[in-house]
Amino acid sequence: LAKTTQPISMDSYEGQEVNITCSHNNIATNDYITWYQQFPSQGPRFIIQGYKTKVTNEVASLFIPADRKSSTLSLPRVSLSDTAVYYCLVGEDRMDSNYQLIWGAGTKLIIKP
Amino acid sequence: DADVTQTPRNRITKTGKRIMLECSQTKGHDRMYWYRQDPGLGLRLIYYSFDVKDINKGEISDGYSVSRQAQAKFSLSLESAIPNQTALYFCATSDPGRLEKLFFGSGTQLSVL
Numbered sequence: 001l002a003k004t005t006q007p008i009s010m011d012s013y014e015g016q017e018v019n020i021t022c023s024h025n026n027i028a029t030n031d032y033i034t035w036y037q038q039f040p041s042q043g044p045r046f047i048i049q050g051y052k053t054k055v056t057n058e059v060a061s062l063f064i065p066a067d068r069k070s071s072t073l074s075l076p077r078v079s080l081s082d083t084a085v086y087y088c089l090v091g092e093d094r095m096d097s098n099y100q101l102i103w104g105a106g107t108k109l110i111i112k113p
Numbered sequence: 114d115a116d117v118t119q120t121p122r123n124r125i126t127k128t129g130k131r132i133m134l135e136c137s138q139t140k141g142h143d144r145m146y147w148y149r150q151d152p153g154l155g156l157r158l159i160y161y162s163f164d165v166k167d168i169n170k171g172e173i174s175d176g177y178s179v180s181r182q183a184q185a186k187f188s189l190s191l192e193s194a195i196p197n198q199t200a201l202y203f204c205a206t207s208d209p210g211r212l213e214k215l216f217f218g219s220g221t222q223l224s225v226l
Contacts, residue, residue: 024136034214037216043117043203044156103148103155 005058005089011109018075020107022088030092033064033071036101045077047086048073075109083111116140119204119218127226132191134221136204137183143189145169145208147179147217149200156203161211194225 005023012018024033031049038045048055050062050071061074075082088105116137126132136145143164146154148171151153159172160179168179175200180188204218 036215039224041122041201041220043205044215045217046214049214101158103157105153105155 003102004090004104005106006086006088006104008105009110011112012078013112014079017109018082018109020073020075020086020088020109022073023068023070024090025067026087028092031090032092033042033062033068034089034091035060035062035073036087036089038087040065044087047106052067078109078111080111080113082109082111117204117206117216117218119202119221122219123222123224124198125224125226126194128195129144130194130225132194132223134189134202134204134223136187136189136218137186138204138206138216139207140206140216141184142206142208142216143184144209145181146205146207147177147187147189148203148205149173149198150203150220151200159189159202191223191225193201196225199223199225 032081035047037047038044048060048062050064051069052088054060063072071104083104085108087103089101091101103104118143119168120135146161148161149159150156157173159173159177160171162168162181165181165184178190200219205215207215
């Protein structure tokens with residue numbers, strides 16, 4: 001199983017760009033990298049997913065180097081409402097019942113005014 | 114209306130009682146999951162189901178059971194609740210495919226006294 005390592009917490013200020021890096025040294029060939037956001041007392045919400053290079057959507061960008069042993073979630077111009085816990089997950093979509101997806105403790109991001 | 118609905122939102126019960134948490138979804142997804150989250154920790158998988166006839170144990174299934182009554186309904190039972198089952202429980206769904214995404218309900222906060 002590919003285990004991920006993220007910083008426990010980060011602080012930033014409104015209007016700044018925030019980058020959260022996740023380490024996944026044992027990533028397998030078929031694994032995708034997925035990031036979720038969770039607000040207190042709510043279920044996690046999908047943010048972005050990628051396999052290699054760069055992926056961008058209306059919320060964030062995901063940078064994945066060629067060796068895929070790490071990934072960086074980039075949140076442009078954050079606001080107070082981006083204060084949340086961010087989870088990096090690594091796994092593959094298996095069509096059989098051997099489903100395994102491990103959630104770490106995530107990164108608690110606090111945005112200050 | 115929420116796509117993934119969990120009931121109840123909050124429940125307080127006593128040790129030894131049988132408890133059922135219910136989940137229903139309108140997303141039309143075949144895959145459904147039950148997770149628990151303890152304070153400051155990531156999510157841990159209890160059970161998952163890839164279709165109505167397919168039920169699988171996750172990493173922490175002891176003390177829990179599930180029932181997949183229909184494609185849209187997936188219930189979690191605690192046959193004899195104990196205090197260390199106090200946690201936030203989430204139901205999730207996903208659609209199989211190469212880019213799997215999980216969609217979560219709002220959670221059930223369960224307290225076992």
